[in-house]
Amino acid sequence: MNNLDKKPDIDLVRDFHSVWHPCTQMQDHETVPPLLIERGEGVYLYDRDGKKYLDVISSWWVNLFGHNHPRLNEALKRQLEKVAHVMFAGITHQPAIDLASNLVELSPHNLQKVFFSDNGSTAVEVAVKMSLQYWQQTGHAEKTRFAYLKGGYHGETLGALSLCGLDLFRKNFENVLMQNLEVQGPDCFRCPYGLQPESCNAECFEPMEKTLAEHKDTLAGVIVEPLVQGAAGMKMYPPRYLKKLEVACKLHNVHTLYDEIAVGFGRTGSLFVCGEHKLNPTFLCLSKGITSGYLPLAATLTTDEIYSAFYGDFSTLKLFIHSHSYSANPLACAVANETLAMLTENNFLKTLQPKIKALGEYGKRLEQLEWCGEFRQTGMIAAAELVQNRETKEPFPFEARVGYRIFLEGLKRGVFMRPLGNVIYFIPPLVISVEEIKMMMDVAVDCIKAVVEEKN
Amino acid sequence: MNNLDKKPDIDLVRDFHSVWHPCTQMQDHETVPPLLIERGEGVYLYDRDGKKYLDVISSWWVNLFGHNHPRLNEALKRQLEKVAHVMFAGITHQPAIDLASNLVELSPHNLQKVFFSDNGSTAVEVAVKMSLQYWQQTGHAEKTRFAYLKGGYHGETLGALSLCGLDLFRKNFENVLMQNLEVQGPDCFRCPYGLQPESCNAECFEPMEKTLAEHKDTLAGVIVEPLVQGAAGMKMYPPRYLKKLEVACKLHNVHTLYDEIAVGFGRTGSLFVCGEHKLNPTFLCLSKGITSGYLPLAATLTTDEIYSAFYGDFSTLKLFIHSHSYSANPLACAVANETLAMLTENNFLKTLQPKIKALGEYGKRLEQLEWCGEFRQTGMIAAAELVQNRETKEPFPFEARVGYRIFLEGLKRGVFMRPLGNVIYFIPPLVISVEEIKMMMDVAVDCIKAVVEEKN
Numbered sequence: 001m002n003n004l005d006k007k008p009d010i011d012l013v014r015d016f017h018s019v020w021h022p023c024t025q026m027q028d029h030e031t032v033p034p035l036l037i038e039r040g041e042g043v044y045l046y047d048r049d050g051k052k053y054l055d056v057i058s059s060w061w062v063n064l065f066g067h068n069h070p071r072l073n074e075a076l077k078r079q080l081e082k083v084a085h086v087m088f089a090g091i092t093h094q095p096a097i098d099l100a101s102n103l104v105e106l107s108p109h110n111l112q113k114v115f116f117s118d119n120g121s122t123a124v125e126v127a128v129k130m131s132l133q134y135w136q137q138t139g140h141a142e143k144t145r146f147a148y149l150k151g152g153y154h155g156e157t158l159g160a161l162s163l164c165g166l167d168l169f170r171k172n173f174e175n176v177l178m179q180n181l182e183v184q185g186p187d188c189f190r191c192p193y194g195l196q197p198e199s200c201n202a203e204c205f206e207p208m209e210k211t212l213a214e215h216k217d218t219l220a221g222v223i224v225e226p227l228v229q230g231a232a233g234m235k236m237y238p239p240r241y242l243k244k245l246e247v248a249c250k251l252h253n254v255h256t257l258y259d260e261i262a263v264g265f266g267r268t269g270s271l272f273v274c275g276e277h278k279l280n281p282t283f284l285c286l287s288k289g290i291t292s293g294y295l296p297l298a299a300t301l302t303t304d305e306i307y308s309a310f311y312g313d314f315s316t317l318k319l320f321i322h323s324h325s326y327s328a329n330p331l332a333c334a335v336a337n338e339t340l341a342m343l344t345e346n347n348f349l350k351t352l353q354p355k356i357k358a359l360g361e362y363g364k365r366l367e368q369l370e371w372c373g374e375f376r377q378t379g380m381i382a383a384a385e386l387v388q389n390r391e392t393k394e395p396f397p398f399e400a401r402v403g404y405r406i407f408l409e410g411l412k413r414g415v416f417m418r419p420l421g422n423v424i425y426f427i428p429p430l431v432i433s434v435e436e437i438k439m440m441m442d443v444a445v446d447c448i449k450a451v452v453e454e455k456n
Numbered sequence: 457m458n459n460l461d462k463k464p465d466i467d468l469v470r471d472f473h474s475v476w477h478p479c480t481q482m483q484d485h486e487t488v489p490p491l492l493i494e495r496g497e498g499v500y501l502y503d504r505d506g507k508k509y510l511d512v513i514s515s516w517w518v519n520l521f522g523h524n525h526p527r528l529n530e531a532l533k534r535q536l537e538k539v540a541h542v543m544f545a546g547i548t549h550q551p552a553i554d555l556a557s558n559l560v561e562l563s564p565h566n567l568q569k570v571f572f573s574d575n576g577s578t579a580v581e582v583a584v585k586m587s588l589q590y591w592q593q594t595g596h597a598e599k600t601r602f603a604y605l606k607g608g609y610h611g612e613t614l615g616a617l618s619l620c621g622l623d624l625f626r627k628n629f630e631n632v633l634m635q636n637l638e639v640q641g642p643d644c645f646r647c648p649y650g651l652q653p654e655s656c657n658a659e660c661f662e663p664m665e666k667t668l669a670e671h672k673d674t675l676a677g678v679i680v681e682p683l684v685q686g687a688a689g690m691k692m693y694p695p696r697y698l699k700k701l702e703v704a705c706k707l708h709n710v711h712t713l714y715d716e717i718a719v720g721f722g723r724t725g726s727l728f729v730c731g732e733h734k735l736n737p738t739f740l741c742l743s744k745g746i747t748s749g750y751l752p753l754a755a756t757l758t759t760d761e762i763y764s765a766f767y768g769d770f771s772t773l774k775l776f777i778h779s780h781s782y783s784a785n786p787l788a789c790a791v792a793n794e795t796l797a798m799l800t801e802n803n804f805l806k807t808l809q810p811k812i813k814a815l816g817e818y819g820k821r822l823e824q825l826e827w828c829g830e831f832r833q834t835g836m837i838a839a840a841e842l843v844q845n846r847e848t849k850e851p852f853p854f855e856a857r858v859g860y861r862i863f864l865e866g867l868k869r870g871v872f873m874r875p876l877g878n879v880i881y882f883i884p885p886l887v888i889s890v891e892e893i894k895m896m897m898d899v900a901v902d903c904i905k906a907v908v909e910e911k912n
Binding site for chain 1: 467468470471473474475476477478479480481482483484489490491492493494495496501511513515516517518519523524528529532533536537538539540541542543544545546547548549550552553556557559560568569570571572574575576577578581584585588589592600612613614615616618624625628629631632634743744749750751752758763766767768769770771773774775776777778779780781782783784785787788854855857860863872874
């Protein structure tokens with residue numbers, strides 16, 4: 001018997017009565033209640049009946065080392081015995097000092113200062129506000145806009161949402177958003193230049209080049225999700241786009257804001273995309289994997305040049321006024337330090353190579369399905385974009401809810417996937433085994449077949 | 457020897473190298489490094505040398521039951537053994553279900569649904585976005601603005617900052633903020649009507665009444681910090697203002713957004729201001745004390761009427777699209793449930809009464825200082841607004857940094873206060889003793905004298 005067929009638990013009734021879940025049409029829970037997860041262990045989540053589910057998407061892309069990891073638990077408990085939290089103005093503490101030092105050491109050399117907040121949205125809001133205030137305090141008050149890529153996602157507080165290139169997220173709030181500039185970016189699956197990612201020269205940088213040249217006087221910065229646009233459906237593009245961006249932004253005196261909230265901390269096979277490709281963004285926004293999926297925490301890294309523009313006598317009021325009560329929460333920082341230790345010791349990132357290879361190899365089965373428009377992969381992130389017609393790349397209609405139905409099939413088979421529209425994606429905890437990768441891919445194939453062959 | 461005179465710890469040097477602290481002119485740390493806090497116990501914080509500091513402002517208004525509380529630690533560890541975190545779309549868990557049910561039960565009867573996020577700013581952003589989308593989906597798409605009070609503070613992400621009535625926080629970002637309406641609200645210390653809070657009839661509601669009448673067609677909602685405007689300097693006003701607001705908002709079909717992030721969970725002597733005064737806001741934003749100062753967590757409560765406007769077939773796309781990866785973090789929810797248990801059992805709130813009385817009585821010594829323009833108190837929150845001249849109420853000049861110098865005097869005496877400009881305030885953990893209240897007030901008097909008598 002599976003979760004979909006049985007009488008709901010009384011707690012699920014209470015959930016339905018009082019909880020409003022994020023990004024959920026709550027009416028769906030009339031027929032399919034949420035999973036009532038009781039505990040986690042490694043890459044598996046267990047519901048109240050003891051049924052286990054492979055956590056294919058790392059609980060919203062956050063978990064790196066699996067659930068209930070002894071070292072992370074221990075790090076948290078060690079800090080708990082000292083102090084759970086203290087304020088972070090006028091006070092500092094060892095876990096935050098260590099974490100800031102670690103992040104500075106492990107990120108590109110130009111990034112020297114770390115500002116802590118609570119989640120990805122706030123990490124982006126902090127970068128945006130620092131950029132705006134920097135330009136004001138250096139004689140460029142007219143630089144008040146940002147450019148962002150079509151399909152880009154950077155969070156959902158209104159400032160972050162103003163940088164979002166996805167209509168579904170923006171449409172209800174358009175008239176209160178900042179007036180930023182959306183730019184057509186890479187779209188490798190449907191490349192308008194007819195090129196292949198492996199051989200192109202990022203010809204698609206053209207619109208951004210034009211935007212920068214035309215609007216450089218009013219542009220404060222450009223924000224990107226490097227290599228993988230997550231919420232857009234794990235759309236992937238090559239690093240040379242980023243290299244062109246860096247050169248153009250320097251030329252036009254515009255900041256680069258890297259949102260590595262989803263791709264940082266090993267997802268692409270390296271610690272940070274910017275580090276791997278020798279890129280030097282002005283701001284680097286981090287969250288999600290920073291605590292290996294344990295606790296909310298975020299960091300915005302920036303340069304000494306930015307920092308210096310805020311530094312001076314108090315009376316100048318140049319300071320950066322932004323705070324969250326739980327900034328640099330010591331418990332979260334302690335877990336983050338343990339996470340970084342685990343990511344960097346014993347060649348951990350090298351141990352991902354066979355898994356990355358397996359993800360590609362087993363992914364071939366997906367690629368061969370007649371409804372698979374593209375199978376794509378960047379390190380430990382993989383995705384299959386389903387289409388009605390492989391030749392024309394015509395997508396399944398929104399109303400068919402192909403992704404949602406595949407999600408339900410996955411639950412029956414003990415796999416928790418959560419497609420983005422017609423894109424089935426895989427961003428498992430880094431500690432997943434090669435065998436589990438095979439199982440995950442096999443189940444995905446079965447689920448897709450079950451749904452698409454049944455009827456669209 | 458105190459923290460100000462000795463050679464800095466190597467970790468303080470590392471802090472200065474890599475950490476950018478919130479709401480801090482980092483240059484100040486050249487001469488006065490932050491306290492390096494090692495552990496906490498009850499109402500005290502201990503630095504690396506073992507020197508203790510009374511946490512007068514509850515680590516940014518978050519701590520209720522003191523640091524390192526055995527019951528809260530235990531609740532956290534119990535949940536840690538199950539699972540630290542799971543995603544909150546398609547999944548639910550006992551700690552979140554319990555917390556949502558508890559919050560619905562303990563808040564005014566009209567509030568029936570709970571949406572979780574990570575901090576006060578996001579709790580407000582969620583309310584703002586729900587309000588906007590509600591009006592769109594019920595045929596009032598022209599309702600796109602909010603009214604807020606002068607002196608109001610609701611967070612610093614750009615959406616929340618757009619509701620902020622404090623120039624210091626807004627000034628660098630004015631040209632990217634939402635076009636909302638600032639309204640002159642209560643200012644009891646400098647009442648323009650020349651009335652006393654005890655006997656007035658909230659005559660100062662007049663500007664809000666006018667704003668509502670004039671702009672009702674474009675107003676989505678009005679946001680307030682009920683009874684105490686925290687960041688404005690713990691400015692306090694009587695509940696009848698809120699009663700007038702409720703009547704007027706109902707009349708003009710405008711939502712009321714209550715930001716009880718700072719005042720909720722016992723600070724005013726009751727669990728929630730709205731509950732105590734039988735007020736029924738459309739939205740109630742909570743954070744800070746929700747986990748008794750342990751972990752970042754926030755909740756936005758709303759009515760079934762709001763919820764229903766988002767409920768329907770998926771194809772209508774009426775759902776509320778907003779998410780944070782760590783929404784409803786199980787560890788934070790578990791601590792929050794324990795916090796609520798402690799707040800509601802054994803008549804805990806009644807035990808505050810002698811403390812509230814003591815705060816008022818010992819506060820009289822402050823009130824008698826010739827530089828005290830006003831001593832004010834709401835429950836467990838008290839504040840003294842210092843002035844140069846008691847008759848004219850002329851404030852000390854900003855450049856004199858009277859508050860900051862008092863803060864430094866406090867550190868010498870083992871008390872961590874952090875004034876807001878010229879306002880010395882007290883918002884201690886609820887478990888502070890009467891004796892500690894006396895000590896805290898005595899030290900405050902000494903610090904004020906030391907600074908003001910020395911030279912302004």
